Amino acid sequence: MRTWLRDETPPSPVHGDADERRADVLPHPGGDGPHHATRITADGAEWLVSGSAYPATTLSRWEAHPTAPAVLPCGSVFDVVNVPAVFGRRLLDRLWEEGPGSGPVAAHHGRMLLFTAPGTSQRLPSLLGWEEWGDAVPPLLCHGLGDAVTVPPLVRGRGEGPRWVVAPDTRRPWLPGPDVVLWACVRVARATSAGAVRVSISPDPEQDAKVYDVSRRR
Template sequence: MSSRPYDPRPARHRPTPVPSPAPSPAPAPSASWAPPAPAYVTLAGADWLASAARVPHEVHALWADDPMAPVVLPCGTVFDVIDAPALFGRRILARLWSPGGPGSGPVAAHRGRLLLFAAPGTAQRLPALLAWEEWGRRDRTAPPLLCYGTGDAVTVPPLYPSPEGSEPTPAVARWLIAPEVRHPRLPGADALLWACVRAARATTLPITMGG
């Protein structure tokens, strides 16, 4: 159990959470980009995630009982999710956080994949934009990307990382950049296209589907 107990009270009664340090832009795009730490969900971030559910208070009740519980949430209204192999996903993040880049929203890791939370509607627009760029041609090291939007659902990680010293569970997702505010700024299709194309152009080695 986490040392940060989850508080299920309505947001208007909650104290303002202490913000985590803002992510520092990467000095140069690189596959070795590392996210800021610690990656745990604030109370405001939990409100944002729960708002995607049909009955948000049921999600809050689940987390109040067990903050380490993963939850399945629908996409399409509060967020979409772009799913990339881990290595290529980190290259996308390096571009998003490069000087002059737009930054990213929350990001999770799960089973060798990176889940980039994006603005609603991104899952519908991005595939067409990538097709225009001839994404995935044989002469490119650009892996297929999975786009989850309306009608899809994703498993979001627990609110907090596993306690130190506990046995990690490979199947459990974890936050690389956790939700911290009630209305996070999410990249849209154009920003992700920009980052994906530049990540692919900078790639000199083939990327396997496992990341």
């Protein structure tokens, strides 16, 4: 067993803002729902570095400093869709409660990083552009070929930093493609807008408009 896998120190409390704290504990469906790994495994680490030019060297250097995040390339093994934390939480709720689930997901600085199938970063923006509810989706940052992202460390430290919400624990994780992410985005946008309409029952029309406008910007 690799030395970093022996560290059973529980994750430290989250010290970020309220949105980050909410994102850190999701998704956790109740009952007998699927288990989501929050700790990366050796297989998961090997999968993450497999898109590097020199995977073995990259992994060795990372294992020498397991509490440090790693910067890894996108485009060949995975793409990343980077969304605001609150919207990301709702996306995961939809994906796990009504859809096929998600691939690995990380949280950092009030954002959530959804690991998706290669090519998603190219197709998703154009799909949203054609979608009726595309304007209700907050701006997404899509990282693909030629980009790199910071991923959580092998062993979580005590300070702030990126962390896994759904950690990679296999060498071949299932990754959602652009169609699945689009479906979840539209579901969240429609639900958010419908909720704003139900809440906006104030006799003050200007207040109603403010509530609706804020909901569409989330």
